[in-house]
Amino acid sequence: MDRFEDRMCKKHNQLLELFCPTEQCVCLLCTVTDHKSHPVIPLKEEYEVKTAQLGKIEAEVPQMIQERKQKIKEIKDTVELSNKDADRKIPHGGQVFTALIGRVEKGRNEFNQKVQEKRKSTVKQAEDLIKELEQEIEDLTNRSSEVKQLSHAEDHLRFLQVFRSLKDPPPTRDWTTVEVRPPSYAGTLRRSLDQLEETLNMGMKKLPDAELKRVQQYEVDVTLDPDTAASQLILSEDRKQVHHGGVRKKLPDNPKRFTQKMYILTRQSFSSGRFYFEVQVKDKTGWFVGVARESIDRKGLTERTPENGYWTLYYYKDGLVFKDNPAVRLPLRAELQKVGVFVDYDEGLLSFYDVEARVHIYTATGCSFTEPLYPILCPCPHDYKGNNSAPLIISPVNQTD
Template identity: 80%
Template sequence: MARANASWSEENFSCSICLDVFNSPVSTPCGHNFCRTCIAKFWDEQVKYKCPVCNKLFDTRPDLQVNILLSEMVDRFGTSVQVKEQPCVEPADVPCDVCTGTQLKAVKSCLVCLISYCQTHLEPHQRVAVLKKHRLVEPMDRLEDRMCKKHDRLLELFCQTEQVCVCQFCTETDHKSHPVVPLKEEYEVKTAQLGKIEAEVPQMIQERKQKIKEIKGTVELSNKDADREIADGGHVFTALIGCVEKCRDEFNKTVKEKLKSTVKRTEHLIKELEQEIEYLTNRSSEVKQLSHTEDHLHFLQAFRSLKDPPPTRDWTTLEVRPPSYVGTLRRSLDQLEETLNMEMEKLPDDAELKRVQQYEVDVTLDPDTAHPQLILSEDGKQVHDGGVVKALPDNPKRFTKNIRVLTRQSFSGSFYFEVQVKDKTAWWLGVARESINRKDWIIATPETGYWTLFFNKDELEFRDNPAVHLPLRAELQKVGVFVDYDEGLVSFYDVEARVHIYSATGCSFTEPLYPILYDGDINSAPLIISPVNQTD
């Protein structure tokens, strides 16, 4: 009889809700037993109160009392249903989903319950017949994410067509014609790819760190350039302000002197007129007085002095006009312009040239673009006109009418290069946009995609429509070309004299720019793309 009681006790000392040994067991009116917290939580989630075992409905929520007898039996036979204590869960382990308080390490996961169990809570799955049919696997974290939402099956395969994880049922339906492989196989493939990416990432990080360094260097250089520019501009504008003030003072002085001269003259005329008025007034009094005398002798003697015309001017032809200031302001502005030009000549071209030379780029001429009459050096740094049109393969990039050549490199930012033009009596150089017409005779202007400087014996000009004629520079040997793409600026410099020649401003750039050269002399002296020497 004792063995039967012991057997009955082992099978019935577990709560049918948590499947664990009773904790504070209580009995429902229908006679079934549960942990107090389990049945309370169960009813908290229900609309109607019913027994989880027999589904008996209760009109009101039963007032449950502790089953004292069952509690004592649990205490008495507790040791017979306890299992060996399992270790606590570690960070890398899958925790038991049933444990309350201290979580234990899960030893199995149930794909039916979608719950992971420690050894203690797994015991019902090893004992109860219905639970034994559940599929148990090695512990898995986040089981709900490992199940196919459509078939409620474990995601064990990988579809290579749609690059998604699938279950076995998926391969028989939606992915029937797709190649699938076990997750482990695809994992190894992706791990290899990840290794490659992992190897590339440090290089990418290093490249970005280098780019940050370059950007910071550019900012530092920009700050220095800005400080120098502000200092140089300050000197120039101070001189200009002084010049404007001087011209203003001289203009005011000239106007005031003219006014003063006019006022002085009019004052003299007024004084003379007032004197004549006084004389004439006195004469009028004498005439009146004489007209009343009856002394014949006195009358005749006095009349002799009055009959002569009075010593006065003929004022009818006199015209007094205000002073004319026409041309005064114009002459002052001309003087100001002359001073401004003088100050422009004083601008520190050497410092400006040094700044643009920092944007030096290494360029080489592209033989695929060269007109058949041009001869290029092997290193692509020199070109001269051979005078004979060579038979060359047809190339869409080649100039076939205009004798020109582009560089291999194109640019969309700030850049600078220098070309030696020594011993040449005709040359043409600058930059051109990528889409220029290379097959027809084209006049080189900004409208056709060219921003160039042209020299031919006695003339130097920027090619525009119309051309901008520039002062000839003695012994022009090397020309520097600077482009600020974002600012729409193309500038040319006499490198040996270290002075500015001309700048085209307000240019509109919408595509990459290529340096371009033309040799107008049929001689052996070449145009040479030269390295920048900032110590010149």
């Protein structure tokens, strides 16, 4: 009653008891005047409709808040992962650049030394030539004096005796072709820079090798789980090899088994820390390797993407792809024979390596690892000619010096 005037139509001074779709509350007289052609309903009916809508909004708002809180967490987690990666990379990069600076300084010192040696050699050559010239000048000066003295001699016998020794000049060099050529330091600098470039290139080639050696320290011993193997797959007795058998076998029903896809998991799973394993893919024209979370769909045809719990590297004939959405196409590795797979569970990082070439292939970061991870393999089928019949082999790590 305190706000009774708000319930009255200001135009007709009647009680507002109806609702018009124009989003206005109206009185009975409004329905025969300004709102004559508008459909109206009692306020209670509109109240119930809006109440239902309000309930929906009320239910949606907490969900929207939660989604945004989750997004904040994801962003913070990404920043934390970035910071951890930066903290790890900065000292490693510092070591690399320190080594490179050392090589540059060594190259500079070697260049300076070569320039100094050339300069000393040029100076010594000049000094030796000057010394030889001065000696000849001295000999010639002495001869000139003797000739001058002899020219004033009146003793015929003495003149002839001395002239015999003067008629042959002292041995001297033909100096018309003798010169001191200043050394070319530009060539020295060019060779030093070329040598430095070669050294740096060798150092750059060693970086992936050093990185591979680092991740190989986290090698784990894994074996294939026959309870997960699709019916077409054949396993070796030691559970280290798998290939396509060509026909479906009748196997016991098992909730862990893949029935629609030709996949197999290992017995071992990992829920934290770092782990690394290698798979031989030699002589194959199709395969994929990687990791998968425990709850993946094993009975359907789910697409093999990170959103569905798969992080895999796929090869078929002439294509190398990291299966994502969209797929990431990678440069084809010639003669790719063995693939190394490294996972840092806590940092959400997955890397693949060409083991024989000791080259990094691809790294996926920001991966959402929230369940136990299993190494996963697929040898892919072979054709009627037997192409791709070679097995995938889980191989022991062979670290080189």
